[in-house]
Amino acid sequence: MHPVVPNPETLASQACWSCLREIEKAAHFCPHCSKLQPPADSDYFTFFGLQRRLNINLDALEKEFYSLSRKVHPDLYARASAEEQRWSTDQSSLLNDAYRTLRDPIARTEYLLELEGVKLEEQSRAATDAARAQGKEKQQVVPADLLEEVFELNMQLEEARMGKKMGERDEQVEKDLSTAKDRFEAMLASSTSDLHQLWKEWDQVIATGADAEDPLRIAVRDKMVALLNRRSYVRNLVRDVNEALAA
Amino acid sequence: MAYSDKVIDHYNNPRNVGTLDKSSGQVGTGLVGAPECGDVMRLQIKVNPETQVIEDAKFKTFGCGSAIASSSLATEWVKGRTVDDALTIKNTDIVKELALPPVKIHCSVLAEDAIRAAIGDWKKKQGVTAPAAVEAVKG
Numbered sequence: 001m002h003p004v005v006p007n008p009e010t011l012a013s014q015a016c017w018s019c020l021r022e023i024e025k026a027a028h029f030c031p032h033c034s035k036l037q038p039p040a041d042s043d044y045f046t047f048f049g050l051q052r053r054l055n056i057n058l059d060a061l062e063k064e065f066y067s068l069s070r071k072v073h074p075d076l077y078a079r080a081s082a083e084e085q086r087w088s089t090d091q092s093s094l095l096n097d098a099y100r101t102l103r104d105p106i107a108r109t110e111y112l113l114e115l116e117g118v119k120l121e122e123q124s125r126a127a128t129d130a131a132r133a134q135g136k137e138k139q140q141v142v143p144a145d146l147l148e149e150v151f152e153l154n155m156q157l158e159e160a161r162m163g164k165k166m167g168e169r170d171e172q173v174e175k176d177l178s179t180a181k182d183r184f185e186a187m188l189a190s191s192t193s194d195l196h197q198l199w200k201e202w203d204q205v206i207a208t209g210a211d212a213e214d215p216l217r218i219a220v221r222d223k224m225v226a227l228l229n230r231r232s233y234v235r236n237l238v239r240d241v242n243e244a245l246a247a
Numbered sequence: 248m249a250y251s252d253k254v255i256d257h258y259n260n261p262r263n264v265g266t267l268d269k270s271s272g273q274v275g276t277g278l279v280g281a282p283e284c285g286d287v288m289r290l291q292i293k294v295n296p297e298t299q300v301i302e303d304a305k306f307k308t309f310g311c312g313s314a315i316a317s318s319s320l321a322t323e324w325v326k327g328r329t330v331d332d333a334l335t336i337k338n339t340d341i342v343k344e345l346a347l348p349p350v351k352i353h354c355s356v357l358a359e360d361a362i363r364a365a366i367g368d369w370k371k372k373q374g375v376t377a378p379a380a381v382e383a384v385k386g
């Protein structure tokens with residue numbers, strides 16, 4: 001197991017609004033007077049008292065989620081002050097967002113990458129701006145032959161859909177599609193196991209206490225970005241092929 | 248999220264959907280993708296070798312309504328322009344024309360990428376080394 005490296009975020013302290021005694025920054029309740037605290041301005045990992053690691057114990061996370069949801073539930077604060085009522089609503093929605101994000105492997109990875117400074121939604125535009133400014137051709141983030149393949153398969157899918165609408169069933173097309181389906185499902189599965197490998201590398205780097213500028217940390221991060229970019233095409237195809245075959 | 252009227256119009260009546268002969272020396276093909284969502288777009292141009300004017304453009308997009316509208320609009324815009332002039336089209340022009348919301352900006356980026364990739368492909372076919380009469384780029 002990893003040595004326990006305390007998360008500096010959770011260690012930072014603040015004062016309880018009610019009894020003014022010192023508490024951990026991301027504490028949901030004061031350990032002294034047990035009053036509900038206003039939501040801390042923290043990330044989802046910190047919210048659950050976790051380090052920024054990608055392998056997480058999902059059972060423990062689920063338990064913590066249910067236990068916290070009961071404790072911060074707005075019903076319990078119906079008679080409390082207006083402020084506490086608001087905090088309980090805020091804590092509840094933060095809890096839901098944090099749980100939904102962390103429990104999903106892809107959402108968790110994307111979230112972590114955003115925390116690490118990657119603008120997933122803007123990378124493509126930024127690259128286009130740079131290429132335009134330099135009068136150069138933009139490098140597509142996935143290999144040309146993957147794009148080619150994705151495009152071709154989309155053409156086939158469209159044909160198959162149109163054929164079905166006209167009431168035609170083409171045996172050959174169906175066969176091609178299910179071959180393609182197997183291929184892309186295999187690609188998706190291998191991208192998942194590659195991702196798990198990168199999670200492991202990431203967690204190891206974090207366990208060494210590497211800071212945000214650490215070249216290893218950045219290298220693993222960028223490998224995950226590349227993987228997710230590639231994955232989005234494959235994921236769409238798997239979805240579309242399955243739809244077409246089921247129709 | 249509501250699409251603007253212009254997006255809906257292009258989506259319902261896409262202009263210039265289709266294919267040009269990829270192997271022709273006059274045709275440039277751009278095949279690009281948006282990693283954000285996994286959508287793909289192909290845009291092709293046919294260029295008059297004498298005048299460098301884009302005489303025809305076709306597209307095929309597998310993606311959202313905004314991507315289809317952006318590429319449809321892009322083919323309309325490049326037609327009749329010189330290659331160098333077409334390179335001045337920016338995704339922000341498309342965003343403005345179609346009133347795309349921020350979450351749909353990447354769809355317009357896809358269309359700009361496709362134009363530039365198609366022109367790049369065509370230039371490669373001309374043998375880039377021969378400096379074609381470079382016109383001043385109009386801003």
Ligand code: FES
Pocket residue numbers: 281284285286310311312313314351353354357
């Ligand atoms: S959502 Fe993919 S291009 Fe618009």
